Amino acid sequence: MKKIAILGSTGSIGTQTLDIVAHAPEQFQVTAISGGFNSELIIEQAQRFRPQLVSVATKELADRIAQHVPTGTRVIHGEEGLMAVATESGADILVTALVGSQGLKPTLAAIEAGKHIGLANKETLVSAGHIVTEAAKRKGVALLPVDSEHSAIFQCLNGEKPSQIERITLTASGGSFRDRTRAELKGVTVKEALNHPNWSMGAKITIDSATMVNKGLEVIEAHWLFGLDYDHIDVILHPESVIHSYVEFIDHSVIAQLGNPDMRIPISYALTYPDRIPTPTTRLDLAAIGKLNFREMDYERFPCLRMAFESGRQGGTTPTVYNAANEVAVARFLKGEITFLQIESIIEATLQKHEFYPNPPIELIHEQDQWARQVAAAMTF
Secondary structure, eight states, rough: OOEEEEEESHHHHHHHHHHHHHOOOTEEEEEEHHHHEEEEHHHHHHHOOOOEEESSHHHHHHHHTTTTTTTTTTEEEEEHHHHHHHHHHHOOOEOOOOSSGGGGHHHHHHHTTTTTEEEOTHHHHHHHHHHHHHHHHHHHHHHOOOSHHHHHHHHHTOOOGGEEEEEEEEEEOOOOTTEEEEETTOOOHHHHHHHOOSOOOOOOHHHHHTTOOOOOOOHHHHHHHHHHGGGGGEEEEEEOOOOOEEEEESSSOOOEEEESTTTHHHHHHHHTOOOOOOOSSOOOHHHHHHOOOOOOOOTTHHHHHHHHHHHHHHHHHHHHHHHHHHHHHHHHHTTTSSHHEEEEHHHHHHHHHOOOSSSEEEEHHHHHHHHHHHHHHOOOO
16 A cells, blocks of 8 residues: 655645545555645545644644544644655655645655655746756655656656657647737736636646746756756647647657546556556547647747746756746736736746856755745836
8 A cells, every 4th residue: 555645635636636545545545635725625635534644834724623633633734734744644655736836845855755756846846956856866766747748758758768769749738828819818817817728727827827837847847857958848739638748769759648638647647656547537539539639839929938948948046036936927917916918027027137046056046936036026017
């Protein structure tokens, strides 16, 4: 039986991870969960899965929840709680499903504690890929991708030699506005931006999908996961989200991974690797779909993806700044402070103000992250 801890158990990835666990109770045991502010759901999860540790955002929430969890379950809070979930629960694998850069510190702590990582928090590798991958290699810890695109590449590379990879291509749905021109993006609402045509995801990642920042973060993450330079990473628009990504080899053969757009499939594979188990998902019916469509990526239409490639190529602190500025810009858009198109304006302006540092230590990464957030938060139009 595999023991699992989850950072972000009440979010989209966290709840779907627990759904996989619920359908295979003989395979998994949940030892620890963190759930932020969603007290009702975290109580329900604690009562159903009976973890040793439950972490929430504040002491007030912890005190309230402690009255409703099973006997023997310890309730903790704040950053200390996240660190305890990551390191103290006896888990074999930590699923990092937190949103944003808050996942970096507990993920590094889990690696140092020898936990394998089910990586759904792409910002961890975007901000500190050189540190995280070195730590994982040093500790003999696996970084198992949960994102559907990276899981697809991971599966396509099983048994293949890295030296024989020509390129990898990440597919992109195009998000809520994939069929709109830039002129048609003026004045779009938050509600429209959150209406993703294919995937059910949290608010932040859904907005990132519409701006193509999400794909940009995935490009940088793929660089670190698979050890490829950016000239060997491509992105293609694929509206159906059936081919999740593919690999071209030096003999020009191509291996792709297909499936319905259901995150429980890559989550299950990360939890069970190198094995597979049945999942509560529907079978892919290509005959019913009929045809698959593809479009070449337009980097003028999606400038946030262009900026991601540029940030990744520069490296150092630049991806950290790209990510932090985006997190603030998305939060401001969701609050109604800025327009949709001003998200990319904030990212670009923050990058232009940024002083580049190569090969930064973790302290400098945190410093630059906070600097970028302050700049992005203060920006006016």
